Amino acid sequence: MKHYKGIVAVAAASLLALTACSGGNGASADKSASTSASASTEAAAPVELNVFAAASLNKAFPEIADTVLKESDPNIKVAFNFQGSSTLVDQMKEGAPADVFASADQKNMAKVSDAKLVVCAQGVPCGNATKQLAEKLGVTLNPVSEEQKVTDVRAKVESGEADAGLVYATDAKAAGDKVEVVEIARANEVVNSYPIALTVSTKNKEAGQKFIDAVLSEKGQAVLKKYGFSAPTSADKG
Numbered sequence: 002m003k004h005y006k007g008i009v010a011v012a013a014a015s016l017l018a019l020t021a022c023s024g025g026n027g028a029s030a031d032k033s034a035s036t037s038a039s040a041s042t043e044a045a046a047p048v049e050l051n052v053f054a055a056a057s058l059n060k061a062f063p064e065i066a067d068t069v070l071k072e073s074d075p076n077i078k079v080a081f082n083f084q085g086s087s088t089l090v091d092q093m094k095e096g097a098p099a100d101v102f103a104s105a106d107q108k109n110m111a112k113v114s115d116a117k118l119v120v121c122a123q124g125v126p127c128g129n130a131t132k133q134l135a136e137k138l139g140v141t142l143n144p145v146s147e148e149q150k151v152t153d154v155r156a157k158v159e160s161g162e163a164d165a166g167l168v169y170a171t172d173a174k175a176a177g178d179k180v181e182v183v184e185i186a187r188a189n190e191v192v193n194s195y196p197i198a199l200t201v202s203t204k205n206k207e208a209g210q211k212f213i214d215a216v217l218s219e220k221g222q223a224v225l226k227k228y229g230f231s232a233p234t235s236a237d238k239g
Contacts, residue, residue: 045076048208051098052081055105055195056150057169059083062103062216069224072213077208085150090116093200096166100203101212105197110196119198155180164203174229195230 008096037161054062059081080098082089086109093099094116101121104110113119119184155172159179173182196215199209215221222232 047096048077048205048206050077050079050100050205050212052079052101052103052212053089053093053097053099054081054083054101054103055086055089056152057085057105058103058195058231059152061225065215065221065224066147066212069218069220070212073215074211077211079212083152085148086177087112088150098202099200100205100209101197102200103197105195107194109194110198113200117201119200126200170229 023115052062052066054194062081062083063079066077066081070077070079082097084092086104086106089099089102089104090109090112093102093113102110102113104113110119148157151172153161153170154166155168155176158168159176165183173180176182197213199206199213203209216225226232
């Protein structure tokens with residue numbers, strides 16, 4: 002019998018574009034813009050910004066940093082840490098330096114908010130989405146492997162280590178022709194909203210806000226859309 006390497010990647014959910022947590026980002030954006038306009042790029046020293054972000058953003062965020070952010074302030078150098086959101090929460094609780102945190106769901110943002118690690122207010126997000134979808138469809142899943150981040154699930158399917166995996170629509174798209182994507186009924190009912198916020202411990206608040214502004218800008222949203230993220234709804238913006 003022929004074994005089909007990486008035959009299926011299942012799109013478990015469509016995702017929303019990142020939205021800032023409520024708390025005055027509009028005013029901050031105006032301030033950042035005026036500061037940037039008056040700053041002397043010749044005298045400005047490079048600023049290194051540590052951005053902790055959900056693994057599913059590992060394509061979109063670097064592009065936003067290299068294009069959108071670079072236009073507004075070329076002196077900001079972004080160092081990314083892409084992991085599962087729950088892993089990033091644990092790292093920050095243990096003291097890992099982060100200036101900006103972008104989670105793949107509200108639950109993990111709430112965890113760092115409760116721990117007073119970020120300015121704004123169960124488990125791995127992709128796993129939570131999978132559980133919700135299974136409940137909606139009335140099916141029981143018996144996975145042979147459970148991973149800590151969605152990109153690991155995709156990698157196992159791409160390499161042929163797994164025949165199928167449940168991932169976000171964005172990750173299925175990123176896999177390209179390495180896999181066959183199978184649509185699942187009612188997957189559009191399981192949507193994760195991606196909040197983003199400055200951390201309390203950041204020493205680069207202005208640079209961090211500029212990165213967030215770049216993500217939320219029209220150009221930043223266009224980059225996210227290219228990688229399969231959809232626009233935020235009015236409820237997510239609140």
